[in-house]
Structures are given as C-alpha cells and as structure tokens.
Amino acid sequence: METTTRSKVTIYQVAAEAGVSISTVSKVLANKAGIRTATRTRVNEAVERLGYSPNLMARGLMRGQTGIIGLLFPYIAEQLLIDPHLLRVIQGIEETLNERDYNLLLATSKDTLNPASSFERLLRGHYFDGAIIIETSEIYGMDLHKLLEQQNRPWVLMGYPAGLLRCYAVYADEFMGGQLVADHLLSLGHRRIGLINARPQPSGVGERVRGFQKVLDAHQIILDESLVAFGNFQEESGYRAAPLLLQRPDPPSAIFAINDRMALGVMHWAHENGLRIPEDFSIIGFDDIPAAATSHPALTTVCQPAVEIGRETMRLLFRLLEGEKPPSHIIVGTELICRSTTAPLKASGLLAS
Amino acid sequence: METTTRSKVTIYQVAAEAGVSISTVSKVLANKAGIRTATRTRVNEAVERLGYSPNLMARGLMRGQTGIIGLLFPYIAEQLLIDPHLLRVIQGIEETLNERDYNLLLATSKDTLNPASSFERLLRGHYFDGAIIIETSEIYGMDLHKLLEQQNRPWVLMGYPAGLLRCYAVYADEFMGGQLVADHLLSLGHRRIGLINARPQPSGVGERVRGFQKVLDAHQIILDESLVAFGNFQEESGYRAAPLLLQRPDPPSAIFAINDRMALGVMHWAHENGLRIPEDFSIIGFDDIPAAATSHPALTTVCQPAVEIGRETMRLLFRLLEGEKPPSHIIVGTELICRSTTAPLKASGLLAS
DNA sequence: TTATATGTAGAAAGCGCTTTCCAAACAAAG
DNA sequence: CTTTGTTTGGAAAGCGCTTTCTACATATAA
Known part of the structure; x- marks a missing residue:
C-alpha cells in the first residue's frame, strides 16, 4: 500500500529522482542506445521507486499513433x-x-x-x-x-x-464447408438429400449452399426443389421446416441445415415425432455452436476456425x-466435425425402399 | 469521395480557413460563451468544409481526462x-x-x-x-x-x-431470486422439492440457494439432504444429476436447478426417460438464458435485469x-419468468400418493 | 600535441489541443 | 471628451511525452 506513489508521477519526477534529464529517461524507457549502463539502471531504479508509468495519451500524441x-x-x-x-x-x-x-x-x-x-x-x-x-x-x-x-x-x-x-x-471458406457437407453425405451413400436454407441470407452463408450444390452437381445429383425448405436461422424455424421434409411420402435420407440452430430444431421435431437420428435420417449442421456438441445425439457439423x-x-x-502491401483477402479453411447425427444410408431409411 | 479532406487536418487549418485564431476555434467547438454568432458560424463552416474533427489524444492530454x-x-x-x-x-x-x-x-x-x-x-x-x-x-x-x-x-x-x-x-438480487423460486413452487403446492446446486460456486450464486432456503425455512419445510444434487453449471451435469433425484422411490415433485443450463439438462434426461414436464414434475431454472425461452416446454426461470x-x-x-459520493452497493431486483415447466402439485406427482 | 572520431547526456522544439489572461474595440455613462 | 464597463478575439503557456540536434567528454589517430 505505502508505495512512494503519489498522485501524478510524470517523467519529470523520474528525471529529478534519477538526477538526469527527461530525454534520458525517455530514452531508457524506449530502450534506445547511447545511454551508459550505470545511468540506465539509475533511471530504472527511479522508475521503480516512484511507480512511474508513462502517460499513453501524451506518448500517442507525440508518436502520432495511439496503440x-x-x-x-x-x-x-x-x-x-x-x-x-x-x-x-x-x-x-x-x-x-x-x-x-x-x-x-x-x-x-x-x-x-x-x-x-x-x-x-x-x-x-x-x-x-x-x-x-x-x-x-x-x-x-x-x-x-x-x-x-x-x-x-x-x-x-x-x-x-x-x-x-x-x-x-x-x-x-464457407464454400468449402458446403463441399465438405456434400462429400460427407455422399460418401455415406445418401443420394436423396434435403436442404434447409434460409433467407434473408447474410453474404457468406450463400457460399455454403453454393459449395454444397457444386459437389452435388459434380455427381450429377439433382437437388430436388421440393426438398428445400427455408428458415430464418432460428431453432424454431428448423422445427417448423422439419415436417415439410420428413412427413412427405418420399422423405430425404439426409438433411443439410445451413446452420446448427435450425438443425437442432429439426432434431427436436424428429425426437418429438418418434424419428430416430441417425437411424431414420442423417442430419448435418453448420457453425459448430456449443449446443451442437451437447445435443443428443451430438450434431455433425462444420466448424469455422474462429480463433x-x-x-x-x-x-x-x-x-x-507496418506499411506492407499484404494480400487483400485471407480465407481460412473450414472443417467437418463428424459426430453422431450422420450414418451410412443402409442403416437409414424412412422409406422401406 | 472528393471532399476537401486531405491527410491531417488540425485546429490550425480550421483557424486559417476561418480567418481566426485557434483559441477561437477551440471555444466554438466547446460551445463557450463570448464568441459573436457571425464568427461562430464562420468557424463552423470551416470545420464542415475541411471535415475537421479534434484529435482526442491531444484533447485528453490537455483536459486531463480521456473520455x-x-x-x-x-x-x-x-x-x-x-x-x-x-x-x-x-x-x-x-x-x-x-x-x-x-x-x-x-x-x-x-x-x-x-x-x-x-x-x-x-x-x-x-x-x-x-x-x-x-x-x-x-x-x-x-x-x-x-x-x-x-x-x-x-x-x-x-x-x-x-x-x-x-x-x-x-x-x-440473487437472494431475492431464490426467494421467488421458493415462493412460486410453494404457491403451486409443492412441498417435496429437489435442488440442483453446484460447486465450486461463484460468489453470488450462493445467494440463490440462501434465498431459496430462507423461504423454505419460513414455511418450516425441510430441504431433504438426499434431494440435493451437485453439478457444475453445465447442461451435462444437470443431465447426470436428474436420475439421482428422479429415479428415487420418493422423487421430488419439483426441482430447482440453480441455473438454466442444468435445468435444461434435467429436462433432457426427463424427456429421454419418458417423464413429462410439468405433469410428472415441475422444474425451474435461473438466469433466463435464451435457450430457456425456446426449450420444449419453455422453462420457468428467474431473470436478472442484465441491461x-x-x-x-x-x-x-x-x-x-463527477465527484459525488454515491451509495456503494446497488442491488437490482430479479424477476420470475413463469413459463411452462411449472404446474400445481395436483397435476403432478410421480408418486401415486 | 593537435585533429578527429566516438560515446553520452541535455536543451529545445513540438505533437494538437485547452485555457487563462490580456488587449482591443466598442458602447454606455459621467 | 474622458472614464468605465462589456464584449470579443488572440497570445501564450502548458498537458507529458519523443526526438532531433547540439555540446561536452573521452578515446583514438596523426
């Protein structure tokens, strides 16, 4: 408690305490060359003793940058x-x-x-x-x-x-994320795939759908228009969209919800209506929100490396x-987090066929 | 785009543009008295024309406060x-x-x-x-x-x-929150009440339990030690605690989970094990997290007026x-958000009794 | 010894602003 | 016409720092 610290201690007090000029103090603080070691320690000791720390506003003003x-x-x-x-x-x-x-x-x-x-x-x-x-x-x-x-x-x-x-x-790279989803579902044997899209759609989210679409196209799989529902990213809207896809006579064997919350909504509906996941159908989300890991079963999804x-x-x-001329766009990859809501087609199938 | 703005515009340029001194500009900007209206507008126009805005670092340095x-x-x-x-x-x-x-x-x-x-x-x-x-x-x-x-x-x-x-x-006022919970449950007729506590317990959370306890005490209701489980605030831990209370021969008719996530975990377990809420038992949480409103059924809980x-x-x-000497502690009230997970005792009862 | 290089510390300017104090300028009063 | 009071605007100091430039030592070379 009883440090020597008293109200405002400026570079002047430090200079006085160390018996040098303020320029010297400043140089020591900035670790500049041209100060004898003895002087340097003397200043540092004074700084310590007074509990000095520079006023960042003043420094910012001088340096022309604020930190x-x-x-x-x-x-x-x-x-x-x-x-x-x-x-x-x-x-x-x-x-x-x-x-x-x-x-x-x-x-x-x-x-x-x-x-x-x-x-x-x-x-x-x-x-x-x-x-x-x-x-x-x-x-x-x-x-x-x-x-x-x-x-x-x-x-x-x-x-x-x-x-x-x-x-x-x-x-x-949400486009890549969409591709990962399609690849995964396709590799599990799913061909009849539902999509829960959303609108209005923030800029990047469209890429998810485009990447997804692209892989399907490459495999000559047509995304059945009637298997596309629209939500608004809220869990509730997934819950409402679920029956639209799952209560058809020809339901999809897998569903891609373009975000986790809607996927969770679908799971909710499925659970309440006696459908088992992934036995009856597979579902995959996007985002890897915390709830995705703790849902029952845990949701397969795509993760953005946020940190x-x-x-x-x-x-x-x-x-x-620093005045460089770096690349203007940096796109970091996404990753498929494979959990328990997706399974091979043979194990699935609401349809007897 | 083509504003007159060029690199750094300081108070000096404004003064020059308006044909006054920097003191005058400063005064106009601070809306001080003693400047003729004509001068004032002249300065303001110059400010506008140059797109000037004061350097807050410099201002902070002078004023001795940073904003x-x-x-x-x-x-x-x-x-x-x-x-x-x-x-x-x-x-x-x-x-x-x-x-x-x-x-x-x-x-x-x-x-x-x-x-x-x-x-x-x-x-x-x-x-x-x-x-x-x-x-x-x-x-x-x-x-x-x-x-x-x-x-x-x-x-x-x-x-x-x-x-x-x-x-x-x-x-x-988390103490009050705990009281609200107990009052609510008691008013619904519940007497056998389970508690999902947690540890380690952040400072304020203990108050929830203490408030809860106090009301029970006032009604001479003993909180059965065996009806108290401990979690760690995560949903998962509520899920694990649920059977400890609900699979007993003499389960509680209501449960207070000291936070929503654990309450949600309990609901999860209940759902998976065929227990209906609030028919079979009532549950109440604390915090009013977003998920509490969207859970099925929606969770009754206590809300902190966060904003x-x-x-x-x-x-x-x-x-x-401003140099006042205000009260040192300000405690804002909590509120019971009554949703669908609590119901009168008569409608409840895992026990036939 | 003088001339030159090198290391070390201080004087002073200035970053962009606010504010105090003082000097005009003008109006009102004697 | 002088005295006094009241606006109104500017000069200047200074907030706490960085940085350049200069001056003094001291060391090295001639």
Whole structure:
C-alpha cells in the first residue's frame, strides 16, 4: 500500500529522482542506445521507486499513433447471441493484440437510426491506429469505409466482403464447408438429400449452399426443389421446416441445415415425432455452436476456425500498419466435425425402399 | 469521395480557413460563451468544409481526462459462453456510455500466468477515466483494486463483491431470486422439492440457494439432504444429476436447478426417460438464458435485469467521476419468468400418493 | 600535441489541443 | 471628451511525452 506513489508521477519526477534529464529517461524507457549502463539502471531504479508509468495519451500524441485498435462491432449483443463463434474471433484478436502492445477499443453502435454515428465519432477522433470491422448486414448501409478511407487508416473486414470487394478481409471458406457437407453425405451413400436454407441470407452463408450444390452437381445429383425448405436461422424455424421434409411420402435420407440452430430444431421435431437420428435420417449442421456438441445425439457439423480467423485478422491489420502491401483477402479453411447425427444410408431409411 | 479532406487536418487549418485564431476555434467547438454568432458560424463552416474533427489524444492530454472507460473483463470469451446475460450487461453499459461522449476500452486478459499484466498496462497508462470490472472468480486473485486505488481512479465492480466489500458494486438480487423460486413452487403446492446446486460456486450464486432456503425455512419445510444434487453449471451435469433425484422411490415433485443450463439438462434426461414436464414434475431454472425461452416446454426461470445492471453500473461510475459520493452497493431486483415447466402439485406427482 | 572520431547526456522544439489572461474595440455613462 | 464597463478575439503557456540536434567528454589517430 505505502508505495512512494503519489498522485501524478510524470517523467519529470523520474528525471529529478534519477538526477538526469527527461530525454534520458525517455530514452531508457524506449530502450534506445547511447545511454551508459550505470545511468540506465539509475533511471530504472527511479522508475521503480516512484511507480512511474508513462502517460499513453501524451506518448500517442507525440508518436502520432495511439496503440489502440478499434473494433467496430455493430449490435454486439444481438450478434453474439446469434453467432457465439464471433466470441472466439474476438479472443483470437485479443491474443494477437496482446502480443504486441496494442489495446482494443470496442465500438458497438446500436443506434438504429444512424448506426454510424458512434463509430464515426470514434473514427474521426484519431483514437485508433487501425480498425477491425465485424461484418454484419448492417454495416453495408453505413458509409463506414468511406469514412475509414477519409481517415487514411488501415482497416480490415472480418467477414465476407459482399459488395465491398475492394477492401482487406478475412473470412472462413464457407464454400468449402458446403463441399465438405456434400462429400460427407455422399460418401455415406445418401443420394436423396434435403436442404434447409434460409433467407434473408447474410453474404457468406450463400457460399455454403453454393459449395454444397457444386459437389452435388459434380455427381450429377439433382437437388430436388421440393426438398428445400427455408428458415430464418432460428431453432424454431428448423422445427417448423422439419415436417415439410420428413412427413412427405418420399422423405430425404439426409438433411443439410445451413446452420446448427435450425438443425437442432429439426432434431427436436424428429425426437418429438418418434424419428430416430441417425437411424431414420442423417442430419448435418453448420457453425459448430456449443449446443451442437451437447445435443443428443451430438450434431455433425462444420466448424469455422474462429480463433484463427481472429488471429489472421489482427495479423493482416498489423501488416497494414507496418506499411506492407499484404494480400487483400485471407480465407481460412473450414472443417467437418463428424459426430453422431450422420450414418451410412443402409442403416437409414424412412422409406422401406 | 472528393471532399476537401486531405491527410491531417488540425485546429490550425480550421483557424486559417476561418480567418481566426485557434483559441477561437477551440471555444466554438466547446460551445463557450463570448464568441459573436457571425464568427461562430464562420468557424463552423470551416470545420464542415475541411471535415475537421479534434484529435482526442491531444484533447485528453490537455483536459486531463480521456473520455475512455475501461472495461476489465477477464476471459471474456469463456465467460460469455457461460453467462450470455453478461452480453446484455455490456449492452447496457454501452448505451449509457454513448449518451455521454465516452468510449469503451475493452481489456480481456487471458494470460493465465499473470492475468493482471494486460490490465495493469492499461490501468497504469492513464488511458481511462474510470473502470468497470466484471466480476469473475479470477479477479480476486489479482491485486486489481490495489492497482486501481494507486491510480486514483474510480471503478465499480459489476458483480457480487465477495471479499471485496469496500468497493462500489452493482449486482442482481440473487437472494431475492431464490426467494421467488421458493415462493412460486410453494404457491403451486409443492412441498417435496429437489435442488440442483453446484460447486465450486461463484460468489453470488450462493445467494440463490440462501434465498431459496430462507423461504423454505419460513414455511418450516425441510430441504431433504438426499434431494440435493451437485453439478457444475453445465447442461451435462444437470443431465447426470436428474436420475439421482428422479429415479428415487420418493422423487421430488419439483426441482430447482440453480441455473438454466442444468435445468435444461434435467429436462433432457426427463424427456429421454419418458417423464413429462410439468405433469410428472415441475422444474425451474435461473438466469433466463435464451435457450430457456425456446426449450420444449419453455422453462420457468428467474431473470436478472442484465441491461439494467449495465446501465446502473455506468451510472454509478459517472457519479463517481463527477465527484459525488454515491451509495456503494446497488442491488437490482430479479424477476420470475413463469413459463411452462411449472404446474400445481395436483397435476403432478410421480408418486401415486 | 593537435585533429578527429566516438560515446553520452541535455536543451529545445513540438505533437494538437485547452485555457487563462490580456488587449482591443466598442458602447454606455459621467 | 474622458472614464468605465462589456464584449470579443488572440497570445501564450502548458498537458507529458519523443526526438532531433547540439555540446561536452573521452578515446583514438596523426
């Protein structure tokens, strides 16, 4: 408790305490050459004794950079509730941030009338050295990137750069994810496959369907239009879509729900209606939300390497900050998480055939 | 695109453009008296034309305050996955923050060796005017508050101030929540009540049990020791605890799980084992996580007014920043969310009796 | 010994702003 | 016409730091 620390201790007190000038203190702190070891230790001791730490505002002002990275995350609460994996992304960002001496300033507008306003204030305030923008459908409405470019500061989009192609972006290969799903189902022998799609569809999600479709096409399998239902990403909508596919006279032997929550909804319905998974039909989701691992049976799904996406995003931003000219898009692979809701066709079959 | 904006526009350019001194510009921007309206508009026009916005670092340096509130949130990703309601708290904080011109700097250490380090850097850097600390069991290990006091900056704890009583804190009345649960169950006629407790138990959670206990005591109902199971807050652990209570010869007619996830686990087990809710037994959770509303049947639970907690936390911090001497603890009420997993005793009863 | 190189520390400028204080300028009063 | 009061705007100091440039030692070479 009783440190010598008293209110504001500045570089001047340290200099006085060590009997040197403030320039010397500054140089010691920045570990610059040209200071005798004896002086150096003297300063360091003074710093220790006074419990000094530099005022980052003053430093930022002088250096012309702040050591702060802005994270522009519109509607954070809503988004995270929908997409818990974004949390992992933040984690990856944070990790990489802490390796260097950067800090995260979180901006999360929820002003529906003018979502840019709070961002704008931050952006224009010269607070950050660079920014990361979490992609949400909302951001396309605001002239964020125009603002960002005006500010002449690097920024990268974490997410699918729909309609915003001339920017740096890091995102998961959802197309590949869709392919993985199709490959998996096909390799299990399924040919009659249902799809639970959704609309409106955030930019990247369409890729899941396109990748899926592509593999089916390559195998000359036609995705029966009548086997496609639409939901809204909520579990409830999967629950409602399930009977549309499963109560037909010719139900699919496998279903791809383009996100886990809807898949879980289907499972729910199946359970309540006496259908066994994967004996009666296989189901596969997308996202690998926490609930996917704990559902009964555990859901086979596709996982986005969220932490890695966060890391890569920060890394890209750092390269930009260092004046490099890095690749503009970084796409990280997805992975099939094979659990217990998918099984070979022979074991399945609602149809006797 | 083609705004007049070019690289760095400072107060000097604005002054030149408007044909006044920088002091005048500064005064206009701060809306101070003593400037003729004509001059004022001239300056404002110049600001507009150049797209100027002040450098917040410089301003912060002069004013001695930064306009930044630090949010110290250890292990954010892990925590939010466990407690989605913390998201709402952040939302409440953000709202209140945006009303004034403050910004949120997020510090989320995950450095297991020395969790304080990243916080410490921030804290000592004079970056924030004040801080909010999200209570996690981890924070008690670090000498955060010592550091905070040394920095001489106000801070408030968002959470139950276990062992840290001499601080400002805002938290939910979990004791009251426990009482609500007991009242509800009792009013439905239940007398034989099971409890799914957990350990280790974060500070505030114990209050749920204590409140619950108190009401039972008041009604001279003895909480049968053998009707108490322990989990670890995960759904899985509720699933495992369920048979311990429900497969007894004398099962309870109602169960209080001290969090929703465990309650959901119990429901899961019940469903798989042919028990109907609420016909065969009632169950009630705590937290009101999103899944509680969408479960089948929807879970009766207790809700913490998370957004309000966030708001109150910020409000308390603002009062502190303004030099007031506000009450040190603010406890906001909890609320029973009555859904479909609880029913009067007559309709229940695994026992024929 | 003088000339030159090298190592070390301080003086001073300045980052972009706020704020105090002072000087005009003008109006009102004596 | 002077005195006093009231606006209104600018000069200047300074927030706490970094960085360049200069000055002084001391060491090396001629």
